[in-house]
Amino acid sequence: MKRNKEEEEDEDPSMTQELQKQTQAHYDQYPFIEGGPNRIAWWREYLRDFLPDSSLRDRLVVDIGSGIGEIARGLADRGARMVCVDVSRQSLARCREINPEADIYHGTALSLPFMDNTFDCLICIGVLHHTPDCRKGFREASRVLAPGGIFVLFLYNWWNVYNAIYHAFKPVRTLMPLERVPRFVVRLLQPFAKKHLGQPLDDWQLRRLLGDKLWTPQASFHSIRQIRRWGMEEGLTMTGYKRFYLGYANVMKLVKNGAAENGGHRRVRVRCARWGQGPMTRNEATYACTCGHSYLLKEGIWGCMPE
Ligand SMILES: C[S@@+](CC[C@H](N)C(=O)[O-])C[C@H]1O[C@@H](n2cnc3c(N)ncnc32)[C@H](O)[C@@H]1O
Numbered sequence: 343m344k345r346n347k348e349e350e351e352d353e354d355p356s357m358t359q360e361l362q363k364q365t366q367a368h369y370d371q372y373p374f375i376e377g378g379p380n381r382i383a384w385w386r387e388y389l390r391d392f393l394p395d396s397s398l399r400d401r402l403v404v405d406i407g408s409g410i411g412e413i414a415r416g417l418a419d420r421g422a423r424m425v426c427v428d429v430s431r432q433s434l435a436r437c438r439e440i441n442p443e444a445d446i447y448h449g450t451a452l453s454l455p456f457m458d459n460t461f462d463c464l465i466c467i468g469v470l471h472h473t474p475d476c477r478k479g480f481r482e483a484s485r486v487l488a489p490g491g492i493f494v495l496f497l498y499n500w501w502n503v504y505n506a507i508y509h510a511f512k513p514v515r516t517l518m519p520l521e522r523v524p525r526f527v528v529r530l531l532q533p534f535a536k537k538h539l540g541q542p543l544d545d546w547q548l549r550r551l552l553g554d555k556l557w558t559p560q561a562s563f564h565s566i567r568q569i570r571r572w573g574m575e576e577g578l579t580m581t582g583y584k585r586f587y588l589g590y591a592n593v594m595k596l597v598k599n600g601a602a603e604n605g606g607h608r609r610v611r612v613r614c615a616r617w618g619q620g621p622m623t624r625n626e627a628t629y630a631c632t633c634g635h636s637y638l639l640k641e642g643i644w645g646c647m648p649e
Pocket residue numbers: 362365366369374406407408409410411412413427428429430433449450451452466467468469472473474554
């Protein structure tokens with residue numbers, strides 16, 4: 343099996359950028375699936391034991407790689423004040439509709455536009471393994487989480503046959519674009535969707551699911567042991583984990599060491615993702631940095647991608 347990215351030599355930054363662009367383009371064209379009320383309810387209940395009501399009510403919670411925001415919706419319904427970030431603007435346009443009260447940022451998990459210790463809780467479900475540098479994304483997530491804060495992380499499982507399948511599949515995804523995959527192949531995923539989501543998906547949704555599982559430009563795989571070690575390196579303690587459906591992923595709960603302060607009254611504090619300075623000053627539709635850089639609110643989404 344291919345070794346994980348973070349165990350290898352440093353990547354060429356231009357390759358990393360290129361990979362990130364490809365991933366962004368992929369999810370702009372094929373946002374992750376929209377399951378509607380069933381999927382929102384499923385995730386709302388699934389996360390309950392890792393995120394009890396007391397950790398969410400009136401707390402500032404960020405969903406990194408929110409996609410179209412169905413998981414964020416479930417947490418908002420339980421009383422969380424949600425902030426969503428994603429690299430795909432198309433996904434965020436739908437997230438805006440599903441989460442009218444959330445703060446939404448177009449940005450990358452690898453350079454988050456937030457100050458240190460900003461959030462009470464953080465979720466990152468099925469995202470960091472699609473970035474060119476999962477380790478860096480983990481460090482960023484740990485940085486923006488406040489002491490005592492809960493981090494729920496979903497990552498593909500190193501010890502699962504899916505690891506081998508994803509890598510063996512590379513020649514197919516290179517030769518055949520997702521839009522050319524025949525409909526009958528796409529429909530082979532229907533039993534998986536029905537069993538896991540408890541509902542059938544239409545062909546367009548199934549193609550989005552297939553895209554995420556096999557056509558996405560990047561996927562890395564990680565063991566619980568490795569994430570526990572990363573946690574220790576970043577000052578977080580793993581306090582629990584669950585195997586996800588068929589064991590292809592792990593969902594882990596980490597807590598940032600240190601006592602929680604100011605819980606429940608935090609405000610979003612934004613920093614310049616280009617220079618790391620902040621907090622930036624917010625006006626109605628602008629965040630301004632002393633370096634001259636600014637973020638603009640357009641159609642309800644803050645533009646925070648470094649150029
Ligand atoms: C499998 S989807 C998961 C979406 C959502 N968390 C969910 O489970 O419904 C992966 C998401 O990660 C986003 N993503 C990929 N690379 C990213 C990055 N570097 N920064 C932020 N988001 C990223 C994609 O745009 C996509 O929306």
